[in-house]
Amino acid sequence: MAEKIKVGIIGTGNIGNVHLQEFAKLPDEAVVTTITDLKTDLAESRAETYNIAHVASSAEELIHSKDVDAVVIGVPNLFHAKYAVMALEAGKHVLCEKPMAINALEARDIMRAKQKSDKVFMVSHQQRWEAVPMQILDQVGRGELGHIYSAKAGWYRRKGIPGWGTWFTRMDQSGGGPLIDIGVHMLDLALYMMGNPKPVSVFGTTYAEFGPKRKGIGTWGTPDWNGVYDVEDLATALIRMEDGSTLTLEVSWAVNMDTDNEPFIHLMGSEGGASLRGNTGKLLTEKFNQPMETSMTTPANDEGCRVRLTRHFLDCVRTGKQPISPALSGFTNNLVLDAIYESSRTGHEVIINWDV
Numbered sequence: 001m002a003e004k005i006k007v008g009i010i011g012t013g014n015i016g017n018v019h020l021q022e023f024a025k026l027p028d029e030a031v032v033t034t035i036t037d038l039k040t041d042l043a044e045s046r047a048e049t050y051n052i053a054h055v056a057s058s059a060e061e062l063i064h065s066k067d068v069d070a071v072v073i074g075v076p077n078l079f080h081a082k083y084a085v086m087a088l089e090a091g092k093h094v095l096c097e098k099p100m101a102i103n104a105l106e107a108r109d110i111m112r113a114k115q116k117s118d119k120v121f122m123v124s125h126q127q128r129w130e131a132v133p134m135q136i137l138d139q140v141g142r143g144e145l146g147h148i149y150s151a152k153a154g155w156y157r158r159k160g161i162p163g164w165g166t167w168f169t170r171m172d173q174s175g176g177g178p179l180i181d182i183g184v185h186m187l188d189l190a191l192y193m194m195g196n197p198k199p200v201s202v203f204g205t206t207y208a209e210f211g212p213k214r215k216g217i218g219t220w221g222t223p224d225w226n227g228v229y230d231v232e233d234l235a236t237a238l239i240r241m242e243d244g245s246t247l248t249l250e251v252s253w254a255v256n257m258d259t260d261n262e263p264f265i266h267l268m269g270s271e272g273g274a275s276l277r278g279n280t281g282k283l284l285t286e287k288f289n290q291p292m293e294t295s296m297t298t299p300a301n302d303e304g305c306r307v308r309l310t311r312h313f314l315d316c317v318r319t320g321k322q323p324i325s326p327a328l329s330g331f332t333n334n335l336v337l338d339a340i341y342e343s344s345r346t347g348h349e350v351i352i353n354w355d356v
Ligand SMILES: NC(=O)c1ccc[n+]([C@@H]2O[C@H](COP(=O)([O-])OP(=O)(O)OC[C@H]3O[C@@H](n4cnc5c(N)ncnc54)[C@H](O)[C@@H]3O)[C@@H](O)[C@H]2O)c1
Pocket: 010, 011, 012, 013, 014, 015, 016, 036, 037, 038, 039, 042, 059, 073, 074, 075, 076, 077, 079, 097, 098, 099, 124, 125, 126, 181
């Protein structure tokens, strides 16, 4: 049997804990040898729960440890690029949480570090590994939808501001609100399903009507009422691609609207369409002059998207193959997000600058 891949996890908060759970499901393929967190107590208690051999005193120590082949980055967005670049330069593979970086400039630093490295770099976009999106992608790949000329993606949370006052709602640590938090998942998935067209221009708007009034608070994270809220709570954008196709993106952490709180994507193709709503989906077409549709669901015994994502990362590390969510996809997402924020600030369409 091949040697287990030795994994180190930076950040043992919410998502770090999820990664610990997923690696624990693949004990023959990988072993988490080292973890670290600024909150030493938290890292130590996770080490006890998951039987981890070593708690490093810093991210730097973890990255340079001989007992770490692959680094998982699960810290606030501000630190993604710093640790990703450091890990790639140290000859480590990287699984980086979304968004790839806090902005496109920092995402470009990761791209450059990756160009000089033969190690795997993957962005953690588990939505690509959900059962229904995978079924839709299969149909897209067979050409059943024809040319996808327009798409609509989003995620309206009715009352879901995470960790008010913590890093989540501080522009300097997160880079933005729901757009960069959950919008990046839907942007990523929509572009992937559309066949990775190149975004060229954006018109976007953002609003902050709930957070500043301490309304719209959700259940993710613990509020810090002494903290800061200076990000948006709703964003809308129209993104135009080089091939003429368009994507509308709409996300909120909080909104006064009748919403099912589920992520959605509608793909509009010349031969057929697909609609994703949470864990269910539909394929739509017209035949014999009649509208026809087929439903898709997530199988009851589905092992889950995150374990598939983790297995894919380990497979890429083992074989050297390119992950399905490489640095270029993360960079593309960061470019679009930056352009939406800039468009909202200026009130104008923004032409995406691929040369940043
Ligand atoms: N893929 C997903 O669906 C998903 C879901 C949740 C969060 N995330 C991403 O994961 C990242 C972390 O989010 P979270 O919800 O786990 O936040 P969190 O606040 O629960 O955890 C972050 C942890 O990082 C630690 N930390 C902060 N700076 C550090 C540093 N320099 N070195 C070491 N540890 C440090 C904090 O002490 C904290 O324990 C974010 O980038 C977020 O966007 C992704």
